[in-house]
Amino acid sequence: MADYKTSTVYQIYPKSFCDSNGDGLGDLRGVIQKLDYIRELGVDYIWLTPFFVSPQNDNGYDVADYRAVDPRYGTMTDVENLIVEAEKRGIGLMFDMVFNHTSTEHEWFQRALRGESKYQDYYIFKEGKPDMPPTNWVSKFGGNAWEYVPHLKKWYLHLFDKTQADLNWENPQVREEMKDIIRFWKQKGVKGFRFDVVNLISKPAVWEDDLDGDGRKFYTDGPHIHEYLKELTADTGIAELITVGEMSSTSLENCIRYSNPAEKELSMTFSFHHLKVDYKNGEKWELQNADFLKLKEILSRWQLEMQAAGGWNAVFWCNHDQPRVVSRFGDDEKYWKQSAKMLATSIHLLRGTPYIYQGEELGMTNAPYTDISQYRDVESLNYYAIMQENGKSASEAMNILHERSRDNSRTPMQWSAAPNAGFSEHTPWIEIPANSSYINVETERREEDSILNYYQKLIALRKQERIISEGSISFSHLDHPDVFAYQRTLDRQSLLVFNNWSANTIVLDPLPSDREKILGNYPDDRQTDGKLTLRPYESIVYRVSAMN
Secondary structure (H helix, E strand, O other): OOOOOOOOEEEEOHHHOOOOOOOOOOOHHHHHHOHHHHHHHOOOEEEEOOOEEOOOOOOOOOOOEEEEEOOOOOOHHHHHHHHHHHHHOOOEEEEEEOOOEEEOOOHHHHHHHOOOHHHHOOEOEEEOOOOOOOOOOEOOOOOEOEEEEOOOOEEEEOOOOOOEEEEOOOOHHHHHHHHHHHHHHHHOOOOEEEEOOHHHOOOOOOOOOOOOOOOHHHHOOOOOHHHHHHHHHHHHOHHHOEEEEEOOOOOHHHHHHHHOHHHOOOOEEEOOHHHHOOEEOOEEEEEOOOOHHHHHHHHHHHHHHHHHHOOOEEEOOOOOOOOOHHHHOOOOOOOHHHHHHHHHHHHHOOOOEEEEEOOHHHOOOOOOOOOHHHOOOHHHHHHHHHHHHOOOOHHHHHHHHHHHOHHHHOOOOOOOOOHHHHOOOOOOOOOOOHHHHOOOHHHHHHOOOOHHHHHHHHHHHHHHOHHHHHOEEEEEOOOOOOEEEEEEEEOOEEEEEEEEOOOOOEEEEEOOOOOEEEEEOOOOOOOOOOEEEEOOOOEEEEEEEOOO
16 A cells, blocks of 8 residues: 555545435445545545444444444445455555444443443443532533443443443553454454544543543543553554544644654544634634634644654544534635635645545535534534523524534535435435535536546645655745745755635735746636735645755
């Protein structure tokens, strides 16, 4: 498989990708049917979100059996065929490992509930009174992070939903179970792993209330996290594969350690600081306009410090938990096409491995839902109630969901203008936006200047230009209110990348005379007077000889 630094990863959320059997749910055979499209796009790896047996309280991130396929997605034979068929096309499969917690329906937890001490020690149980949880920590999905089990007279920790019980990584038996799961899938030909909220697996030695926050300071990047990752990597041989850790509320210093090859932990990390610049007072469920200068400061600092210390970023805008970026940071109406391409340019030419979330390459938008009955996500439904309990009106809560809900990214892939966007012959599990009539694969394949074709160019450029995967990075115009600009340099050549994040026309300093335009999201290049003129949401990439 390709070197992860020259690669592009495509994330598939199977439930919403392609329905092969007409039940309204995407499935593994649907992914197999669309492998030629993914090869045509040019990506190297598919990150497949969980398809394991699950009650689906958190859309598969509540795993009840790590070695079994949920029948709604298909069979083990389907998984094995997918791995083989993808490899025939030069595509590796990355599987999503949810190792911080299991579903409470997992056999281990069920045996713990039956009083088996071995399996109680697989989780984090604490004795206590029914009205006194061990700490005041808040679940990521709202409410207290502890759930009481009356017949055991014990509480168990769940940093997420109460049906997602946190595993006890202090227990060596738990760590061996996790390693065996990795070995199982590696033996079947899986080429990489994505580890869900993996920096939360190491819990503190002392349990105490958080008097200033929600408890995350006690368990984020915990005391043994680096030790556990080194052990997991060494004992399973996954250092030879592509690996990425999702790091919740992490620090730059820890991500450098996680991703520095000398540490032998992970290939790269996902961090989310840049996706909180529109959180008011740092709160996801409070809206504000995106702070563009803060966004640039975060991206540039992480890029430069990772570069200096040998770390590696996974660079991305979208995933199954984030709103659609063209609706979030772009203009999904007047400048839909230009802003979607500009956002792609901004992220894909950074130092790091780019990730594309299904439909991002089409410019898919947030879901225009108007009623709470249209939402499916447990977090969204919980917070719709919580926001009203805290004084917001129903319309205010709906407006926030429109901007923040994870369901924005989970609407079905838009394959054509046919009924149900070509996703299924049956009514889909969640409603499809009406703009699928023109935002779809079939339409964009035919249009030369489509967002889809632009993504293909970006992906191909990474393979053609070593400067993108290996070059150094520096930034300019960091104080400019509308421009995101940077320079990639290698072997006395540079790429100058300019992105206008606004609907304004902007004139910048003179350009080098020996420039060569190699990419742009407008069809022509109007730089005739020596100055750089950026039209609304314009991106331009030039090649120049590197300065001394």
